[in-house]
Amino acid sequence: MKLKKHFMNGRLDIARQKLIDELVTFSLAGEVKVVVVFDAMMSGLPTQKENFAGVDVIYSGESCADAWIEKEVVALREDGCPKVWVVTSDHVQQQAAHGAGAFVWSCKALVSEIKASKEEVERILQEQRSALYDNRVDDYLSNVSRKVEKC
Structure with a gap:
């Protein structure tokens, strides 16, 4: 289920966590510092700060x-x-x-940037997997070649 559906169904904790997860990925991929602020003014609690994998999460209690x-x-x-x-x-x-x-x-622009950063991460991972596979094949062929030369 998407973040917005959780939000619209009143599952704010799940929606918040999904947003934080997306922002962690965005932060790591874009090498940017991300701070997300949730309005907690009506909670009566003081402002709280947490950190999830480098993303600062603020619950603004006093304002x-x-x-x-x-x-x-x-x-x-x-x-x-x-x-x-x-x-x-x-x-x-x-x-x-x-x-x-x-x-x-806008929020829409951020969603587009998050999607683009996910695609970039996937592209980099695919390149690394491909390079690793190519290296393994090269190593295997080198070993086979050496064995053939010995015969």
Whole structure:
């Protein structure tokens, strides 16, 4: 089942985990730092941060996720981070993030990038498998050739 179906069926934990899994793959394939922010303002809990395979997962407890993102974009830009990307399909949040100095992607654009990175990873793995197979065949043929030469 796709992430969106889990979300629409109220299975938020499963949807969150599927999103995190996709972002881990994207992060590793694209060699980028990924931070995902989930709105937890209504939970009454303080802001929490976890890390899954290099992806920072933030549950914004003290403020809404949008406010946390805006604050973090400003902090990253002030610290000299040259490129900060924010992914959201919320037009107001897109404008706020852009105004704070971030590049903005829609969720649809991120999905396209994730698909492209998965295809690239698969292509690289296929090349490595092929090279490994070619090396094994070459080794085998070399061994056979040596045995034939000895006869």
